[in-house]
Amino acid sequence: MSLNVFCRYCGQQISDTDLVCGHCDSRQNFTEPSRDASRKNYEGVIAFVVCFFFGVFGIHRFIYGKIGTGILMLVTVGGFGIWWLIDLIRIAIGHFTDSRGNRLSLIHDH
Ligand SMILES: [Zn+2]
Structure with missing residues (x-):
């Protein structure tokens, strides 16, 4: 399943599985969901x-x-x-x- 997100460089809509934007060829560095969020301090x-x-x-x-x-x-x-x-x-x-x-x-x- 893929979601539509926006290229962080040109703002065009791309799929969240696209590693490179098809519009401006910018590499997308999607941040991983933080696994530390539930970690006990x-x-x-x-x-x-x-x-x-x-x-x-x-x-x-x-x-x-x-x-x-x-x-x-x-x-x-x-x-x-x-x-x-x-x-x-x-x-x-x-x-x-x-x-x-x-x-x-x-x-x-x-
Ligand atoms: Zn782009």
Whole structure:
């Protein structure tokens, strides 16, 4: 089965099985569906587990370089549990980043 796609160079409609466009002879480099999409991000899993058990003390923030907010979290006992819950959810859905900007996610790598 083939689908009609558009040549990325001239914009003409071609088949997705065509390696070379029949209109402009440009080579088509179709990107493979990412197999990494469902791969577990183990660091994210560890972050989630640490956050789950020790998150109210801000331990996951200390580990990932967010010392300032980690202390704040420790003092407020995870923002009375609310901040802890938010962080837990953020790690689970991949919205938590460490101090270097690396995203930590329970499910996805990206
Ligand atoms: Zn073309």
